[in-house]
Amino acid sequence: MARINEHYLKLQAGYLFPEIGRRVSTFTDANPDADVIRLGIGDVTLPLAPAIVEAMREAAFAFGTPQGFRGYGPENGYDFLVKPILEHDFAARGVSLASDEIFVSDGSKQDSGNIQELFGVDCRIAVTDPVYPVYVDTNVMAGRTGPADDDGRYEGITYLPATAENGFMPDPPSSPVDVAYLCSPNNPTGAVASRENLESWVAWARKTDALLIFDAAYDAFIQDPALPHSIYEIDGAKEVAIEMRSFSKRAGFTGVRCAYTVVPKALTGATAGGERVSLNGLWSRRHATKFNSVPYVIQKAAAAVFSPEGTKQTREQVAYYMANAHALRDGLGAAGFTLYGGEHAPYIWMEAPDGLSSWDCFDKLLREAHVVCTPGSGFGAAGEGYVRISAFNDRANVDEAIARIRKAFAS
Secondary structure, three states: OOOOOHHHHHHOOOOOHHHHHHHOOOOHHHHOOOOOOOOOOOOOOOOOHHHHHHHHHHHHHHHHHOOOOOOOOOOOHHHHHHHHHHHHHHHHHOOOOOHHHEEEEHHEEEHHHHHHHHOOOOOOOOEEOOHHHHEEEEEEEHHOOOOEEEOOOOOOOOEEEEHHHHHOOOOOOOOOOEEEEOOOOOOOOOOOOOOOHHHHHHHHHHHHEEEEEOOOOOOOHHOOOOOOOOOHHHOOOOOOOOEEEEOOHHOOOOOOOEEEEOOOOEEEEEEOOOOOOHHHHEEEEEEEHHOOOOOOOHHHHHHOOOHHHHHHHHHHHHHHHHHHHHHHHHHHOOOOOOEOOOOOEEEEEEHHHHHHHHHHHHHHHHHHHHHHHHEEHHHHHOOEEEEEOOOOOOHHHHHHHHHHHHOOOOO
């Protein structure tokens, strides 16, 4: 008899976004004429930039020629992509990394779930709360937690409440922790870490021999050039941090799939006997064993993001989404809603009006405004009483959604 991994049975109901999809489908089936505006899941809506499409076309055409055909690619990524990553994402901000510290993958969601395989089952995990669900759920699946309590918090995980009082960027924990997950700009709250906040985290990790997993999937949305885009802009971070980045939101690759993870060679973990082991070597081994590289055509498309035309076009797309975010902040803020985020991220973190719960607010907006948001409680107990509104849509829909939301809660 095949025994199942019973840790999966600890998971709370379904994954957040399929549950949203189920509720929306139920509503639209019952109301087929409803014009539903979807500002829930953080999926892009603009088409791929022309420079990216042209790079994909040329690469696909080359596959039909003897000279241009490619088979298996290098597991860590082709040099034509890794080199511009090093130049534009790091060297341009004063960070020096080696090419074999970059691991090109098919998505940061996958990397953030897979990275926990490097760590022992007894490692103590910390997350900010609210949090991207993948960080928590994959550690539950791996057996690092006990059951969840009535608030949905799992025994064995240290939760660090991210609240309006701390700018949704909590300080490091006071209790012992081995691995801590950080996300900046933050999904779901839209908050961005200051240099001082990241310095405190790096100092804590160095002092306590802890590891930071830093998710920078939304770095392209940071509007203030003085704010750090990479944790490696902080002195000493290469000894304590893994960083993940994605082309999904910066270049519209949610349906194309390309990302990368940085594992510095200076970063180590410990065996049970205290021997220090290179995490770069472990991740390289895992990557080569379980992954056969991102397709050549996709890596050519990703490399085009760094071309002069690609840089210009993708920045214009980011600016479009940020203009939507600003419109949401201005339009809903003027109506008296309490809002956060939307300044350095494509998400608005809105306090549910009238004391509604997150899911009650979701249902009200779907039922009365025909607008889909994301209930904050789906990101953790500290997200209760909030909803996340995405700026990923066209401007006309965003303006219409603002009017509908205001009307739904008009006194």
